[in-house]
Amino acid sequence: xxxxxxxxxxxxxxxxxxxxxxxxxxxxxxxxxxxxxxxxxxxxxxxxxxxxxxxxxxxxxxxxxxxxxxxxxxxxxxxxxxxxxxxxxxxxxxxxxxxxxxxxxxxxxxxxxxxxxxxxxxxxxxxxxxxxxxxxxxxxxxxxxxxxxxxxxxxxxxxxxxxxxxxxxxxxxxxxxxxxxxxxxxxxxxxxxxxxxxxxxxxxxxxxxxxxxxxxxxxxxxxxxxxxxxxxxxxxxxxxxxxxxxxxxxxxxxxxxxxxxxxxxxxxx
Amino acid sequence: xxxxxxxxxxxxxxxxxxxxxxxxxxxxxxxxxxxxxxxxxxxxxxxxxxxxxxxxxxxxxxxxxxxxxxxxxxxxxxxxxxxxxxxxxxxxxxxxxxxxxxxxxxxxxxxxxxxxxxxxxxxxxxxxxxxxxxxxxxxxxxxxxxxxxxxxxxxxxxxxxxxxxxxxxxxxxxxxxxxxxxxxxxxxxxxxxxxxxxxxxxxxxxxxxxxxxxxxxxxxxxxxxxxxxxxxxxxxxxxxxxxxxxxxxxxxxxxxxxxxxxxxxxxxxxxxxxxxxxxxxxxxxxxxxxxxxxxxxxxxxxxxxxxxxxxxxxxxxxx
Numbered sequence: 001x002x003x004x005x006x007x008x009x010x011x012x013x014x015x016x017x018x019x020x021x022x023x024x025x026x027x028x029x030x031x032x033x034x035x036x037x038x039x040x041x042x043x044x045x046x047x048x049x050x051x052x053x054x055x056x057x058x059x060x061x062x063x064x065x066x067x068x069x070x071x072x073x074x075x076x077x078x079x080x081x082x083x084x085x086x087x088x089x090x091x092x093x094x095x096x097x098x099x100x101x102x103x104x105x106x107x108x109x110x111x112x113x114x115x116x117x118x119x120x121x122x123x124x125x126x127x128x129x130x131x132x133x134x135x136x137x138x139x140x141x142x143x144x145x146x147x148x149x150x151x152x153x154x155x156x157x158x159x160x161x162x163x164x165x166x167x168x169x170x171x172x173x174x175x176x177x178x179x180x181x182x183x184x185x186x187x188x189x190x191x192x193x194x195x196x197x198x199x200x201x202x203x204x205x206x207x208x209x210x211x212x213x214x215x216x217x218x219x220x221x222x223x224x225x226x227x228x229x230x231x232x233x234x235x236x237x238x239x240x241x242x243x244x245x246x247x248x249x250x251x252x253x254x255x256x257x258x259x260x261x262x263x264x265x266x267x268x269x
Numbered sequence: 270x271x272x273x274x275x276x277x278x279x280x281x282x283x284x285x286x287x288x289x290x291x292x293x294x295x296x297x298x299x300x301x302x303x304x305x306x307x308x309x310x311x312x313x314x315x316x317x318x319x320x321x322x323x324x325x326x327x328x329x330x331x332x333x334x335x336x337x338x339x340x341x342x343x344x345x346x347x348x349x350x351x352x353x354x355x356x357x358x359x360x361x362x363x364x365x366x367x368x369x370x371x372x373x374x375x376x377x378x379x380x381x382x383x384x385x386x387x388x389x390x391x392x393x394x395x396x397x398x399x400x401x402x403x404x405x406x407x408x409x410x411x412x413x414x415x416x417x418x419x420x421x422x423x424x425x426x427x428x429x430x431x432x433x434x435x436x437x438x439x440x441x442x443x444x445x446x447x448x449x450x451x452x453x454x455x456x457x458x459x460x461x462x463x464x465x466x467x468x469x470x471x472x473x474x475x476x477x478x479x480x481x482x483x484x485x486x487x488x489x490x491x492x493x494x495x496x497x498x499x500x501x502x503x504x505x506x507x508x509x510x511x512x513x514x515x516x517x518x519x520x521x522x523x524x525x526x527x528x529x530x531x532x533x534x535x536x537x538x539x540x541x542x543x544x545x546x547x548x549x550x551x552x553x554x555x556x557x558x559x560x561x562x563x564x565x566x567x568x569x570x571x572x573x574x575x576x577x578x579x580x581x582x583x584x585x586x587x588x
Binding site: 052053054070071072080083088089090091092106107108109137148151 | 311314315428429430431432433435436439440442443444445446447448449489490493494495496499
């Protein structure tokens, strides 16, 4: 069997007395679309920080492509939540993508031609060529998120980490961005770890789900995990899961959480 | 004083040819300082540190006043005060809100100290005034060497960290994910900013430092968005302001700072006008809307402040 793109062995994470998750064993394979779901505070973002090498585990080990996680690894592409740039930011779309290519290198840029070609390629890949020279501050959230995808793909990563990349995008851009991420997964064989509140916009792509809630977790195919029995057990209270035309609706989540599965409307969250 | 006397005090080009060689070194130093101010200013704008620059300048003033009082090198005093202030702000004010309150606390203390030292000082009163309003023409050759050396150091250090500092300034979250030492670069930049402010103070004085460190960069940002062009313009504007200021001030008996600040302000005004014109003409979005309908949907995206809350209401089961 090939090396897993990302793996956790016996991993636990706690802050003081608060245990986010423990004894988590995961193997995410190349070309797999892996969704991470759960309410706020269940440790989804922390899991992402562990894989980025920014957050040490309390117990266990984490590996990327068979090697221990390391800060600044070029095997990882990261797409953060959409956050608008100030209108005066002195960057054009191509400069933002360029930072993904070599923004972590010291000094100033000298060899310009190869760099330019790479940036053009990436812009083309995410369909952003037409606004390549526009200032990032003037772009819409969806356009900016495409550039984020281009930045993340810049190093041809083994693992693509996406932290709620669709948040605050409209339906049209949600579809565009998620299909882009899926293409990287299927065509180039990157593993995708997709943290989200809302599974419906990506339900057709997801291979497996990790559901984190109340210090517990469940891993499996969406149809195994997203069921009334499993979620009720995780939340320790009755939760109703309804399937409708390929969409999943979760009703009756405990009030303490802000976890939502849109009622059949993947256009909004 | 009638108008022609006033004019003669502000602009006087008699004996200009004889005067010019005397200030050759000052012009050179001014050009290098313009280079520093223009480069640093771009990062100051990206990192939103305008207020910090002002705070650093006041402590730098205190340091210079103390040096004047004890008869030490004023440039050294100014550098020491500046760097201490910059590092305090850098270490204690990582988040923007903390930073502003710390600057607000440090600034009046520095200014108070400066006034104390100046009141105790018994020497020439022109020296006192020079600290607040600039004095480069009075700077001697030794100090000019010091200024230029420090400037070259700041420029080289900035070039060494240019890319990661840009990344960390405009996009800290992603930069951190990519392994850029965001926090350390922040501190390193504050140190360089401290040096740059102390250097600029020698030209325009503690009160007017912003004209050299902020105004040129702010003007450049109005008319350009390509990072290279922004830096080039910012440096150009700063150099034109300093060198132009020295040249205009040469014959008159007024300090150079009003000339420098006025030139830099006029450049800013022109850039604002040009920037507004560019925006109306839509020149900033060269290719026009990327996709049909994208500009329309962009508005919708931003108008929806709490999408999660909405869905929450919608999906609550009816009682």
